[in-house]
Amino acid sequence: MSIDGQIQRSLEAANRDFDGFIRELREFIGIRSISYSPEHNADCAMAASWLGKRLENLGCTRVEIYETVRHPIVYGELPAGKTHVPTVLVYGHYDIQPPEPLGDWMSDPFMAEVRGDHLYGRGASDMKGPLLACLAAVRAMLAVGEIPVNLKFIFEGDEETAAEPMDDFLKEHGSLLKADVCLNVDSGMLGSEIPTITYGLRGSSNCTVRIFGPAQDLHDGMFGGVVQNPIHVLARLISGLQDEYGRVTLPGFYDRVRAIDPEEHALIERHPHDTAFFLSASGATGLVEDPDYLPVERIGWRPSMNVRWIEGGARKNAIPVQAEARISFRIVPDQDHRQVHQMLLDYLDERTPPSVHWEVEKYIGDQGVIVDTNTPAVRALSRALSTVWGSEPLLCRIGGSIPVVGELKEKLRIDTALTGFGLPDDNIHGPNERIHLPTLRRGIQALIHFLYGLDLEKKK
Ligand SMILES: [Zn+2]
Secondary structure: OOHHHHHHHHHHHHHHOHHHHHHHHHHHHOOOOEOOOHHHHHHHHHHHHHHHHHHHHHOOOEEEEEOOOOOOEEEEEEOOOOOOOOEEEEEEEOOEOOOOOHHHOOOOOOOOEEEOOEEEOOOHHHHHHHHHHHHHHHHHHHHHOOOOOEEEEEEEOOOOOOOHHHHHHHHHHHHHHOOOEEEEOEOOOOEOOEOEEEEEEOEEEEEEEEEEOOOOOEOHHHHOOOOOOHHHHHHHHHHOOEOOOOOEOOOOOOOOOOOOOHHHHHHHHHOOOOHHHHHHHHOOOOOOOOOOOOHHHHHHOOOEEEEEEEEEOOOOOOEOOEEEEEEEEEEOOOOOHHHHHHHHHHHHHHHOOOOOEEEEEEEEEEOOEEOOOOOHHHHHHHHHHHHHHOOOOEEEEEOOOOHHHHHHHHHHOOOEEEOEOOOOOOOOOOOOOEEEHHHHHHHHHHHHHHHHHHHHHHHO
């Protein structure tokens, strides 16, 4: 059978099996794999073994469940029928965010419900639906014949909470994951008619800054104006980190930020998210003004600073003992998260008055990443998405982090083809999370085209 014939029959098989796919997705959503709370450890283990079973059913020749310091990692291998074909590593995570507040859900978050074109349930979009879409595409291809590429699968259970399990796994078992490309469908689409390939992710540098004042809370009538208040110091330190446009004022902060080249400007002009989008999506009365950069540029292409919380004092008449804030920088290539952290430490050292002392703790950082878009895999993905949607995918940089993309690149030199089938209004992490089923169906079709297209690319 010709490749085109195989693709056609695989697409038909996927369509025939779509109801079965939805049943399987509902079962998966029923597993409460919340990595955040230890009381769900058994559920996470269950999700891992459930996925292991799916891989066995698919015909994987090797399936392993690796224990980690937190939740298990599932690994599988499915060799192609012939040699000299590319190897694709399919990444996914089975863990989900907690469903709270439960009262805001219109249906039980773990009893997935179809309403209209959407399936509602925790994890439907992030990312149980897209993860199973990868397996559904492979199953449809196997129903027709042998798969054209070698497949490896890696599914983790701590994407939403901790980096150590994956870091450790890459260190200890990295050689297992040897592949030509990683397929990661954990990023989303900008709209149901806008297929999207993400090629840039921001990294981050976060820590808690604590300012210590008097040895105990002091009466502010007896000591106010004489003893330094740590809340005041913290407020001044924070406000000194940014200018009126929200730009970070730490010396040297922008030195390594890549300039936006003309080609990228052309991509940015196609980006549908304008000022009106950010106003309506946020509910804010206005945006931070910046005369030089558009909102999407400030999200995907430029670094930013954000205070996540401030704590200090109590509802009483006193100068408090301490105040603290979680300070987060979103960084871009080629900034280095450790260097940004050092800039903050130098700033605190220089600017904190001797009337208080400061400490920094709970530091977490990861690097931003840019994926090379001129690779056989990204070209194949682009063609696959164009074929199914009838329009060229938008290449886009996003503001969040997917640390595994950078880790695979740094530790194993594996580039990632990053896309997704979730939409901006899927309410991921919020109540009433959902997935748009017609889009997910197209996603499965695109994955079939991608896996066949990758083989053709290799032969050229
Ligand atoms: Zn996710």
